[in-house]
Amino acid sequence: WKEMVDIPGLSYLMAQRYFYRVPRDRAALRQGFLDYLTLDYDTASACAANATDPRIEAAGTRVKVPTLLIACRQDQVMPVENVNYSVDKIPGCELRWIEECGHLPMVEKADEYRAILRDFLWQK
Structure with a gap:
């Protein structure tokens, strides 16, 4: 490879x-x-399995802690519809959007990503 x-x-x-x-x-x-x-086999397998595991989806409804979802409107891996679906499954989930960014905001828009994360952690 x-x-x-x-x-x-x-x-x-x-x-x-x-x-x-x-x-x-x-x-x-x-x-x-x-x-x-x-990636080692176990890591790659876990990532692939989690993407389609219905237990992951069901677990969202049981989240009891403050939760932040940072999403990007131009993300081709996690489209807007999937983001909204995920937010609806997690009680009290806070959604923050990053514009003009793909799937890796921590790389592509690192300063904005860190600011959103810092603000969320400091308010909790």
Whole structure:
């Protein structure tokens, strides 16, 4: 799998799914793609299983702590409809949107992401 990281343009192509504006730093993109390709089996399996596990969805209704969901309108992985569905399942969930951002706000809009998270944690 590691050899795939050196296929010209593949890191950029993969990044288009996760970013609204793909970062210009090609070395960072390459490293991120390499990290993704070299996930250990247990981690990769858990991520894939959780995406479709109905127990995860059902657990939302049992959340009893303050919950923040940070979502991005241009996220192709977690579309707006899915975000709204998730918020409806978690009692008292606070939803904050980040505009012009894909699936990785902690990378693409790091300052805004940190500010939202900090404000939520400090108010609780």
